[in-house]
Amino acid sequence: MSAPRTVTVQTLDHGLVLLDEPSWCIAVHPDGNHRSGIRHDGAEYAATVDVPGHGRVDFLKANLCQFPFAEHGSRDVKVAVEIDGEHPEFDAAGLGDLAAAITSHVLYGLLPLRARLQSLEEGGE
Numbered sequence: 001m002s003a004p005r006t007v008t009v010q011t012l013d014h015g016l017v018l019l020d021e022p023s024w025c026i027a028v029h030p031d032g033n034h035r036s037g038i039r040h041d042g043a044e045y046a047a048t049v050d051v052p053g054h055g056r057v058d059f060l061k062a063n064l065c066q067f068p069f070a071e072h073g074s075r076d077v078k079v080a081v082e083i084d085g086e087h088p089e090f091d092a093a094g095l096g097d098l099a100a101a102i103t104s105h106v107l108y109g110l111l112p113l114r115a116r117l118q119s120l121e122e123g124g125e
Contacts, residue, residue, distance in 0.1 A: 011035045017069075022077075024064050040066040040077075060102075065089060 005021035010031035017035055027041040042064030051057045061082040068075055078089035081098065090098060119125075 009033070009038060011038070019068070022066070035069045036067065036071040038067065038069055040064075040068065 005023075007019050007021055007029055009017050009019055009029045011017050012032060012034050014035040017038070019029060019038060022040055024042040025040040026043055027039060029038055044061050044063045046058035046061040048056055048058050059082070062079055064077055065080045066075065066077045067073070074089075076091065078091055079095050080087040080089050081095075
C-alpha cells in the first residue's frame, strides 16, 4: 500500500488548497480554477467498435470522478459516462440501472434487429 498523496492547487477563490489525492486519480489539477471546480478523474474505460468509413470508434466512455469541494451537488465518488455528448454521473445503483438498460437494448433491440437483417440478407422477407 502506498502512502497517501497530497497536491497543492492554486485556486482563484481560496488561494492555495491542499488536496488529498485518491489512489485512483490520474488527473492533473491545474492552477487557476475555483476550488469547487477541482475534479478527480480515474482511468477511462470505453466500448469500441469498427465503424465502416470511420475505423475504430470509442463509445460509452466511463471513468471514476469526484468533485471533492463541490458547492452544489454531490462530493461523492461517482462514475461519469459519456452519453450523447454529455457526461452524466452515476452512483452504484444508477450505474446498475444503466447496465441493465444497455443489456436490455442488446437483448431486445440489437440482437433481434441483427436476426432480421440476416434474414433479409439471405433473401427472406
